[in-house]
Amino acid sequence: MNALWVIFVDTWRQSRQQVVLIVLLVLLALMAGAWIALPRTIDGPGEPARIGLWISEGPADFLEELWVGTCAQARLQREGERFDAADLLDAGRLELRLGAAKAEIRLHDTTPQPRRVVEILFYLLAQLIFTLSMLLFIGASAGYFPGMLEAGAIEALLARPISRLQVFAGKYVGGLALYTVAISATYLIVFVGIGLRTGVWHTGVFFVLPLQVFTAAVLYALLAALGVATRNGLLCLLVGLGFYLVVDTALATLLQLEELGVFAESSAWGVAADVLYFGLPNFGLLKSHACASVLAAPSVAWPPFAVAAAWLLLALAFGTWKFRRTDY
Amino acid sequence: MPEAISEDAPAVEIRGLAKTYRKGIRALDGVDLAVPRGCRFGLLGPNGAGKSTLVKILISAVRPSAGSARLLGQDIRKARARVRVGYLPESPRFPRYLDAMQVCAYHGRLAGLRGQALAREVERVIERVGLGEQRRTRVPALSKGMRQLLGVAQALLGSPQLLVMDEPTDGVDPIARQRLRDLFAELGRQGATLFINSHQLAEVEASCDRVAVLHRGRILSQGPVAEIAAAVSGGGLRIRFRTGALPEALWRSLAERGAIREADDRFSMPLPDEQAAQPLIDELRAAGVPVYAIEPQRRSLEEAFLSLIREQEPSAPDPLSRETVDNRKIVEKASSVPPLAGGTGRRPREGDGDPNEGESA
Numbered sequence: 001m002n003a004l005w006v007i008f009v010d011t012w013r014q015s016r017q018q019v020v021l022i023v024l025l026v027l028l029a030l031m032a033g034a035w036i037a038l039p040r041t042i043d044g045p046g047e048p049a050r051i052g053l054w055i056s057e058g059p060a061d062f063l064e065e066l067w068v069g070t071c072a073q074a075r076l077q078r079e080g081e082r083f084d085a086a087d088l089l090d091a092g093r094l095e096l097r098l099g100a101a102k103a104e105i106r107l108h109d110t111t112p113q114p115r116r117v118v119e120i121l122f123y124l125l126a127q128l129i130f131t132l133s134m135l136l137f138i139g140a141s142a143g144y145f146p147g148m149l150e151a152g153a154i155e156a157l158l159a160r161p162i163s164r165l166q167v168f169a170g171k172y173v174g175g176l177a178l179y180t181v182a183i184s185a186t187y188l189i190v191f192v193g194i195g196l197r198t199g200v201w202h203t204g205v206f207f208v209l210p211l212q213v214f215t216a217a218v219l220y221a222l223l224a225a226l227g228v229a230t231r232n233g234l235l236c237l238l239v240g241l242g243f244y245l246v247v248d249t250a251l252a253t254l255l256q257l258e259e260l261g262v263f264a265e266s267s268a269w270g271v272a273a274d275v276l277y278f279g280l281p282n283f284g285l286l287k288s289h290a291c292a293s294v295l296a297a298p299s300v301a302w303p304p305f306a307v308a309a310a311w312l313l314l315a316l317a318f319g320t321w322k323f324r325r326t327d328y
Numbered sequence: 329m330p331e332a333i334s335e336d337a338p339a340v341e342i343r344g345l346a347k348t349y350r351k352g353i354r355a356l357d358g359v360d361l362a363v364p365r366g367c368r369f370g371l372l373g374p375n376g377a378g379k380s381t382l383v384k385i386l387i388s389a390v391r392p393s394a395g396s397a398r399l400l401g402q403d404i405r406k407a408r409a410r411v412r413v414g415y416l417p418e419s420p421r422f423p424r425y426l427d428a429m430q431v432c433a434y435h436g437r438l439a440g441l442r443g444q445a446l447a448r449e450v451e452r453v454i455e456r457v458g459l460g461e462q463r464r465t466r467v468p469a470l471s472k473g474m475r476q477l478l479g480v481a482q483a484l485l486g487s488p489q490l491l492v493m494d495e496p497t498d499g500v501d502p503i504a505r506q507r508l509r510d511l512f513a514e515l516g517r518q519g520a521t522l523f524i525n526s527h528q529l530a531e532v533e534a535s536c537d538r539v540a541v542l543h544r545g546r547i548l549s550q551g552p553v554a555e556i557a558a559a560v561s562g563g564g565l566r567i568r569f570r571t572g573a574l575p576e577a578l579w580r581s582l583a584e585r586g587a588i589r590e591a592d593d594r595f596s597m598p599l600p601d602e603q604a605a606q607p608l609i610d611e612l613r614a615a616g617v618p619v620y621a622i623e624p625q626r627r628s629l630e631e632a633f634l635s636l637i638r639e640q641e642p643s644a645p646d647p648l649s650r651e652t653v654d655n656r657k658i659v660e661k662a663s664s665v666p667p668l669a670g671g672t673g674r675r676p677r678e679g680d681g682d683p684n685e686g687e688s689a
Binding site: 158 | 349384388389390407408411413415416417418420422423434435482
């Protein structure tokens with residue numbers, strides 16, 4: 001346990017020296033600061049009568065509508081409705097189900113409009129933080145394992161009375177913990193800052209964390225496995241970014257093409273969509289559900305979660321197996 | 329069930345160790361080796377002999393294909409076998425974000441040191457290798473030699489009973505090299521076992537009292553340095569003569585008997601023992617050649633090494649050939665090894681006779 005902790009702490013120290021990580025923290029701080037600085041409150045009786053967000057001066061209704069739509073989708077998922085590939089491909093069917101949920105929310109939900117606007121801004125902020133932090137985390141962590149495995153460095157490490165499993169686990173958990181702390185701190189700053197400015201203390205913003213950290217864990221496990229297998233930091237970086245960006249956008253792009261009718265006569269499309277949906281860790285959907293949790297926690301769609309969890313376990317299993325069997 | 333620690337077990341005990349890499353490359357082929365505790369042991373071998381593989385198996389960086397090995401009586405497959413072991417890799421690399429003291433502190437923690445004991449130990453090893461002034465220097469700002477010294481420092485953490493070092497003096501300047509030799513000698517006196525893998529034969533001869541010669545994955549010979557040298561040379565001597573000018577006919581006669589001409593009217597000749605020199609002196613005098621000095625030389629480790637390799641590989645340089653001797657002289661001159669003892673590149677040690685013993689004629 002001690003050795004695990006030593007490796008863990010060293011990974012933190014290593015991370016502090018990385019330009020990419022510093023950039024990540026600075027960007028997150030700037031983003032949080034900007035978001036906090038933008039809202040201004042005009043107090044009314046009871047709840048704030050109007051939140052004078054620069055963006056809400058005109059399109060407050062649009063934001064509220066977005067809040068209703070996002071809540072509707074999240075509630076459907078929470079109540080066990082299953083969005084499978086067929087649902088996503090059938091825009092009409094999806095719209096019908098969402099429409100019913102929206103109507104129910106409009107009828108029964110009593111959340112005041114100013115609060116809805118603030119919550120949807122939390123949601124949009126979570127979307128930004130999710131994507132940006134994930135890309136920068138890939139940049140920061142791609143070199144963790146290859147750096148540790150450099151000739152002349154790994155031998156000295158392995159010569160210590162610690163097991164390879166401890167070395168791998170320390171490096172993995174250390175890197176992931178660092179990301180978790182950085183992201184948690186960002187959301188805490190945003191929560192406190194916007195709460196002080198608007199009087200809306202929306203704890204739901206923290207529900208984004210489990211899925212966001214889970215997504216980072218999946219990506220980092222893939223990078224760890226690749227790093228152990230290739231010992232090439234640049235390759236890890238390129239594959240990590242490529243994998244995330246491709247997987248994150250591929251399904252969304254293809255679905256949009258489907259909505260446009262590009263694949264209307266292609267019977268193979270359904271099979272391809274299922275392969276994508278059930279075969280690859282769909283980071284786009286994970287992000288969507290993580291951010292929807294800000295409004296209606298918890299929001300989890302099990303197929304993408306289960307697929308990503310399987311990838312996580314496989315990547316960790318392969319990484320530890322490879323690390324334990326490789327000659328250095 | 330934890331294995332009982334045996335204080336009597338050899339420092340290193342290897343039985344039938346074999347390693348075959350992918351693509352069928354056989355690096356080790358049934359190595360048996362025993363290194364007694366407290367000795368300074370050198371592992372020799374040409375490039376590709378399997379030395380690094382053997383060392384890396386000992387510290388579990390490489391997994392053996394067959395056989396077993398124990399360090400200080402513990403099976404190398406157990407992490408605890410490395411508790412009292414220090415290791416210096418060849419060309420050590422350390423995290424660029426650490427300074428010299430942080431590197432040692434990091435490895436000290438991994439070795440199980442904590443708190444004040446860790447701080448004292450870090451300070452001690454940093455001072456011991458002469459990096460006191462660079463203690464707060466980041467790794468990228470250290471020279472290659474300093475990084476090597478830092479590698480030695482981290483290997484010394486926790487006062488290991490067994491120190492495994494891969495080319496320990498590689499890249500260090502002559503002063504630091506001498507400091508390391510002194511350090512190795514001190515560690516030896518304190519009872520630590522040194523296991524040195526080096527291609528610098530003079531270095532091994534200067535630092536070690538036992539050696540093993542590895543070739544193509546097999547141990548060709550192992551034992552005390554002097555015994556190996558003597559065994560390879562059949563127990564004979566090489567005697568160097570400094571004489572006046574030799575008549576050509578006499579030289580041809582000597583050359584047929586194995587004499588090798590050297591510079592400045594010197595030649596050396598293999599003889600079974602010192603008594604056999606007397607008839608040769610008489611022969612020289614009878615030919616009117618003045619004999620100014622004779623100097624018995626033990627066969628150097630390098631000669632023994634080359635002989636052993638040549639037995640296995642006829643294309644290897646003949647240790648007794650003129651060319652090899654000349655090349656060796658060049659190497660010896662270029663080396664920073666202090667004054668050669670009897671021309672062998674070996675420094676005198678306790679228990680040795682006078683290496684420069686000779687007699688005027």
